[in-house]
Amino acid sequence: MTYIAKPRLIHPGLRKNKLGLTVRDYEGALSTLCAGCGHDSVTTGIIQAFHELDTPPHRVVKLSGIGCSSKTPTYFLRDAHGFNAAHGRMPSIATGASAANKQLTYIGISGDGDSLSIGLGQLAHAIRRNLDMLYVIENNGVYGLTKGQFSASADLGSKSKRGEANSYGAIDPVSLALSLGATFIARSFSGDKRQLVSILKAAIAHKGFALVDVISPCVTFNDHEGSTKSYRYTREHLTEIVHSDFVPLKEEITVDYEAGGAAAVTMHDGSVLLFTKVAEGYDPSSREAVFSYLMKHQASGKIPTGILYVDESGKDMHELNRTAETPLSEVGFETLCPGSAKLDELMDDFR
Amino acid sequence: MRWTVDCGYNLRSVKPTDVFDPNYFHKVVDCQYACPAHTNVPEYIRMIAQGRYTDAYMLNRETNVFPGILGRTCDRPCEPACRRTRVEEKPVAICRLKRVAADLRDDISERLPQIPTKKNGKRVACIGAGPASLTVANDLMPLGYQVTIFEKLDKAGGLMRSNIPHFRLPERVLDEEVDAILQMGVDIRYNKPVASMKALLDEGYDAVFVGTGAPRGKQLELPGRHETDSIHIGIDWLESVAFGHITKIEPRVLIIGVGNTARDCCRTSKRLGATDVKVIARRPRKYFKASPWELEDAEEEQVEILINHSPKRFVVENGKLIGMELDRLEWREEGGKQLSTIIDTVTIPCDAVILAIGQENSFPWIERDIGIEFDKKEMPLVDKKTFQCTRPGVFFGGDAAWGPENIIWAVAHGHEAAISIHNHCQGLPVTERPQQGMTLVSQKMGLHEWSYSNNYDEAARAKMRHVDLVERFKKLEIEVELGFDPEATAREVQRCLNCDVQTKFTDSLCIECDACIDICPLLCLTMTPNAEEPELRKQLTVPAENLKQELFVSGPLKQTKRVMIKDEDMCVHCSLCAERCPTGAWDMQKFELYLPHAGQASWTTSK
Numbered sequence: 036m037t038y039i040a041k042p043r044l045i046h047p048g049l050r051k052n053k054l055g056l057t058v059r060d061y062e063g064a065l066s067t068l069c070a071g072c073g074h075d076s077v078t079t080g081i082i083q084a085f086h087e088l089d090t091p092p093h094r095v096v097k098l099s100g101i102g103c104s105s106k107t108p109t110y111f112l113r114d115a116h117g118f119n120a121a122h123g124r125m126p127s128i129a130t131g132a133s134a135a136n137k138q139l140t141y142i143g144i145s146g147d148g149d150s151l152s153i154g155l156g157q158l159a160h161a162i163r164r165n166l167d168m169l170y171v172i173e174n175n176g177v178y179g180l181t182k183g184q185f186s187a188s189a190d191l192g193s194k195s196k197r198g199e200a201n202s203y204g205a206i207d208p209v210s211l212a213l214s215l216g217a218t219f220i221a222r223s224f225s226g227d228k229r230q231l232v233s234i235l236k237a238a239i240a241h242k243g244f245a246l247v248d249v250i251s252p253c254v255t256f257n258d259h260e261g262s263t264k265s266y267r268y269t270r271e272h273l274t275e276i277v278h279s280d281f282v283p284l285k286e287e288i289t290v291d292y293e294a295g296g297a298a299a300v301t302m303h304d305g306s307v308l309l310f311t312k313v314a315e316g317y318d319p320s321s322r323e324a325v326f327s328y329l330m331k332h333q334a335s336g337k338i339p340t341g342i343l344y345v346d347e348s349g350k351d352m353h354e355l356n357r358t359a360e361t362p363l364s365e366v367g368f369e370t371l372c373p374g375s376a377k378l379d380e381l382m383d384d385f386r
Numbered sequence: 387m388r389w390t391v392d393c394g395y396n397l398r399s400v401k402p403t404d405v406f407d408p409n410y411f412h413k414v415v416d417c418q419y420a421c422p423a424h425t426n427v428p429e430y431i432r433m434i435a436q437g438r439y440t441d442a443y444m445l446n447r448e449t450n451v452f453p454g455i456l457g458r459t460c461d462r463p464c465e466p467a468c469r470r471t472r473v474e475e476k477p478v479a480i481c482r483l484k485r486v487a488a489d490l491r492d493d494i495s496e497r498l499p500q501i502p503t504k505k506n507g508k509r510v511a512c513i514g515a516g517p518a519s520l521t522v523a524n525d526l527m528p529l530g531y532q533v534t535i536f537e538k539l540d541k542a543g544g545l546m547r548s549n550i551p552h553f554r555l556p557e558r559v560l561d562e563e564v565d566a567i568l569q570m571g572v573d574i575r576y577n578k579p580v581a582s583m584k585a586l587l588d589e590g591y592d593a594v595f596v597g598t599g600a601p602r603g604k605q606l607e608l609p610g611r612h613e614t615d616s617i618h619i620g621i622d623w624l625e626s627v628a629f630g631h632i633t634k635i636e637p638r639v640l641i642i643g644v645g646n647t648a649r650d651c652c653r654t655s656k657r658l659g660a661t662d663v664k665v666i667a668r669r670p671r672k673y674f675k676a677s678p679w680e681l682e683d684a685e686e687e688q689v690e691i692l693i694n695h696s697p698k699r700f701v702v703e704n705g706k707l708i709g710m711e712l713d714r715l716e717w718r719e720e721g722g723k724q725l726s727t728i729i730d731t732v733t734i735p736c737d738a739v740i741l742a743i744g745q746e747n748s749f750p751w752i753e754r755d756i757g758i759e760f761d762k763k764e765m766p767l768v769d770k771k772t773f774q775c776t777r778p779g780v781f782f783g784g785d786a787a788w789g790p791e792n793i794i795w796a797v798a799h800g801h802e803a804a805i806s807i808h809n810h811c812q813g814l815p816v817t818e819r820p821q822q823g824m825t826l827v828s829q830k831m832g833l834h835e836w837s838y839s840n841n842y843d844e845a846a847r848a849k850m851r852h853v854d855l856v857e858r859f860k861k862l863e864i865e866v867e868l869g870f871d872p873e874a875t876a877r878e879v880q881r882c883l884n885c886d887v888q889t890k891f892t893d894s895l896c897i898e899c900d901a902c903i904d905i906c907p908l909l910c911l912t913m914t915p916n917a918e919e920p921e922l923r924k925q926l927t928v929p930a931e932n933l934k935q936e937l938f939v940s941g942p943l944k945q946t947k948r949v950m951i952k953d954e955d956m957c958v959h960c961s962l963c964a965e966r967c968p969t970g971a972w973d974m975q976k977f978e979l980y981l982p983h984a985g986q987a988s989w990t991t992s993k
């Protein structure tokens with residue numbers, strides 16, 4: 036790990052956002068991950084996305100489980116709230132936090148091990164409840180933190196660093212989320228920040244559960260010949276089947292998308308997601324169409340990227356459960372804890 | 387699909403940077419590049435940090451010859467160029483640190499070049515014993531030349547001796563560094579003004595160097611100028627003071643002009659009895675020629691600066707100067723030009739006036755029929771690279787070549803002229819200059835350890851300590867600046883950003899993981915498809931608007947054929963890019979410029 040602190044010098048040419056903050060105000064502590072880890076790039080993508088969205092850092096809650104990926108919330112938004120949950124248990128904590136205060140922005144960072152092995156059940160239910168959060172899986176096909184064992188997202192036949200082939204099929208988080216009814220599903224690559232940042236911004240603006248699967252190579256344990264999650268392999272097999280631009284609220288839309296045959300989705304906060312280039316026969320608004328497209332193309336070995344599915348009309352957890360508008364932290368003690376007489380009254384109702 | 391686009395070279399793209407051209411990395415070392423003599427600043431600052439004062443002194447001496455003198459008086463073009471001025475506000479106190487090395491060094495006599503007892507049979511005459519001629523002698527004596535210096539005065543040093551006052555430059559410091567050269571066996575002839583170039587040439591020297599400076603102070607021909615003897619020419623007056631011919635001045639003194647000379651005249655006046663000293667300037671402050679610190683020094687000594695006043699007439703009554711009439715001006719800008727109008731006229735009483743409005747060259751002693759051509763302004767035609775005039779074998783340098791500059795330029799000229807003289811005497815064309823070269827050495831000591839201090843230090847620029855305002859006026863010789871104390875030195879050396887420790891990139895090793903780009907605190911790095919430079923500059927993580935600073939452009943990268951670009955402008959040489967690079971594609975390597983002086987070989991190592 037680097038011994039020196041990152042100098043707190045600000046390039047005078049750095050753009051300030053509406054809050055007067057530069058991108059460096061969205062940083063966190065210096066990363067302790069391996070040099071070249073894809074996760075650090077995703078961290079930078081998150082920093083840029085929040086800066087570009089003019090989000091006040093202290094209005095964000097960052098949550099994670101266990102893993103190299105789950106360490107990364109420390110490395111962005113030093114002024115945000117945070118919680119490092121037990122392995123695979125981040126969705127429960129996120130659910131509770133969100134229920135208690137729906138006015139904050141929630142972002143969960145997880146790994147393929149954290150989400151698809153130990154935490155698969157938690158992830159499934161967070162999707163099912165349509166928890167209003169951005170959920171990033173930094174997907175490297177291995178348990179990086181525990182020294183590179185195959186994870187559940189490792190492809191069948193992919194080789195480990197020592198040369199053994201993986202004998203199980205992979206759990207694909209995108210197909211999983213599609214089948215569980217997720218309302219925003221995307222895939223990107225840590226090595227393509229332009230696409231990543233654009234997707235992250237749309238995912239943050241989305242109301243409900245936004246799953247972003249980011250191929251994020253483990254440079255130490257899974258970047259060799261024979262790996263299907265290496266920088267090289269990923270670059271050779273990526274195919275951006277949906278190209279979209281995120282246009283924040285109050286910004287003029289300059290593309291004539293109606294004419295170009297492209298589609299636009301208005302997000303719940305009024306920002307717009309413009310689909311400018313979509314593969315032949317693809318419709319990111321139809322769950323069945325996306326599912327069959329993905330199934331059909333799975334054998335080709337290509338890695339489809341972009342905002343693969345989006346549905347802004349779904350009801351999120353707060354609507355479904357009619358949660359309180361006011362954050363519980365702002366509700367007075369009297370109201371939160373009305374006393375034993377009130378409790379008795381309530382209990383009587385159930386008798 | 388974006389990853390397969392071929393972004394290799396074509397007409398619309400920038401060629402990969404040739405970092406083995408010494409100029410590229412030299413330019414990154416802003417101070418060294420700005421220094422006319424190209425002193426290796428960061429290296430000597432590190433030596434000072436390690437307490438290696440003598441090494442630091444000798445490294446300075448290699449290029450600037452007079453570290454002790456320059457550590458006090460240099461015009462320091464390096465400081466405004468210092469990277470630190472872009473990253474924060476104030477430059478590293480480069481000049482002051484040079485003085486630290488000079489003050490704390492040990493005896494260097496053992497480390498001075500050996501002078502061959504067997505001479506090479508070539509005789510060189512230098513005219514004038516200023517820094518330009520002394521540098522020529524310094525470079526040629528070790529090569530076996532017999533150098534003779536003809537000097538008008540009875541001491542050596544040029545204006546450093548006759549004009550720079552002792553309270554800025556103690557005589558002891560001057561003597562030591564001038565003597566180091568004279569003691570190489572230079573044949574110096576004092577009180578020998580050269581009155582005829584023709585006669586000198588007839589003496590059969592193999593080469594002649596003219597280092598006579600710009601010895602004539604400019605006149606101000608206004609009514610009353612010659613009716614009194616209380617009006618002095620600045621440089622002549624300072625010379626008289628330096629040699630003890632003048633020891634006092636009247637109480638009320640007006641100094642006309644705002645340059646170097648004016649500053650020294652007013653501070654000297656204050657030490658010779660003047661109580662009321664005013665500097666008269668025609669223009670507003672921002673157009674002053676003097677460096678800001680020069681005026682600060684004068685103002686600290688309660689010298690008043692009157693701007694927007696233009697001299698009109700000396701008021702003389704019965705042969706006695708009683709004041710000066712001045713027009714008060716108002717300035718406005720029109721089409722890039724400053725135009726003035728007169729508001730009114732004022733009279734300022736005074737007992738003496740010193741004219742410090744500039745110096746001129748004057749070569750009445752050079753005959754015009756001996757092949758040395760002059761231009762309309764009576765300046766010799768001198769080649770900018772070889773310093774040779776139109777007569778082969780005769781060279782000019784220092785203030786004599788193109789008018790008044792300063793010491794470090796005189797030294798730089800001296801080195802170049804010495805190369806020409808050496809070529810000329812060896813029968814080589816003077817245009818054949820020895821090639822510069824460079825070395826690059828990795829500074830990596832461990833995974834995250836470097837041989838230099840890569841941690842950015844936020845310390846503010848150290849302040850100079852001065853002798854207090856009462857004490858300093860007691861004697862002309864009291865040096866006002868006390869130098870840095872050990873604490874200030876220790877802090878100041880850490881402010882240097884080690885700009886010579888370069889970020890060296892090897893494109894074949896890069897896996898395009900973005901780690902370097904993500905970590906860089908000043909967002910200097912970008913990977914992007916190649917394009918023409920103006921376009922590239924716009925596409926960077928932070929657009930590169932400082933066109934004075936170069937872009938490094940790599941060759942096409944393996945996976946995507948994009949290029950790695952580094953904007954050199956704001957890099958603080960923190961090494962984080964190299965620490966975060968998983969493959970060692972970035973490394974921190976110390977650049978050393980090989981800068982051959984006379985008699986030193988061209989760089990030959992194959993790239």
Ligand SMILES: Cc1cc2nc3c(=O)[nH]c(=O)nc-3n(C[C@H](O)[C@H](O)[C@H](O)COP(=O)(O)OP(=O)(O)OC[C@H]3O[C@@H](n4cnc5c(N)ncnc54)[C@H](O)[C@@H]3O)c2cc1C
Pocket residue numbers: 459460461513514515516517518519536537538539543544545546549550578579580581597598599600601621624646647648650751783784785786790791792793794796
């Ligand atoms: C008041 C003042 C203050 C200055 N302060 C600074 C400063 O702080 N820092 C700085 O960098 N620069 C300063 N300068 C400028 C600097 O001193 C000169 O640029 C520098 O000395 C020029 O060096 P030189 O070798 O070309 O000539 P000079 O130093 O001018 O030396 C020329 C020598 O030639 C001799 N000479 C002239 N004609 C003849 C002849 N015909 N025969 C024989 N000998 C002759 C002269 O007597 C003199 O000794 C100052 C200048 C002045 C006037």
Ligand SMILES: Cc1ncc(C[n+]2csc(CCOP(=O)(O)OP(=O)(O)O)c2C)c(N)n1
Pocket residue numbers: 101102103104105122145146147148149150153173175177178179180181186
């Ligand atoms: C309950 C529990 N079981 C097992 C572990 C050991 N463990 C730590 S991290 C990890 C896997 C992390 O993999 P992933 O989520 O993919 O993160 P990566 O390091 O690859 O980013 C495991 C199994 C643990 N910390 N806690």
Ligand code: SF4
Pocket residue numbers: 068069071072073074103104175179180252253254255256
């Ligand atoms: S082990 Fe792998 S996942 Fe973990 S920090 Fe290192 S490169 Fe990243």
Ligand code: SF4
Pocket residue numbers: 415416417418427428467468469470478480881882883884885886
């Ligand atoms: S920081 Fe140091 S090396 Fe860099 S320009 Fe300034 S003095 Fe020179």
Ligand code: SF4
Pocket residue numbers: 889905906907908909910911952956957958959960961962963964
């Ligand atoms: S050394 Fe590297 S990381 Fe540091 S400022 Fe320079 S380019 Fe950026």
Ligand SMILES: [Mg+2]
Pocket residue numbers: 102146147148173174175176177178179186
């Ligand atoms: Mg993993």
